[in-house]
Amino acid sequence: MGDSKVKVAVRVRPMNRRELDLHTKCVLDVEANKVILHPLNTNLSKGDAR
Template sequence: MGDSKVKVAVRVRPMNRRELDLHTKCVVDVDANKVILHPVNTNLSKGDARKQAITHGKMPTLS
């Protein structure tokens, strides 16, 4: 099972007019080989910005 591979596809739609008017922050950052999901929980302080990253060739990590 150590040789198995999983491909993950992520599609992020453009924000609609309402989301733009409300200055909604996108919770997904997409890079060439990395996807970062930002939590929506507003109870987190700025110093506690936990992110789940899916990086090409690596398992998801929580930092």
């Protein structure tokens, strides 16, 4: 099992008009071969995904 390799593909779609209008912040950055996740804001308002 030490010789196994895992490849992960990450695809980030452009923000849609609603997300842009709400000034939604992207929680993911891709730099070279690294994916950086930023913490979510814990103050969710009504209608946000939970």
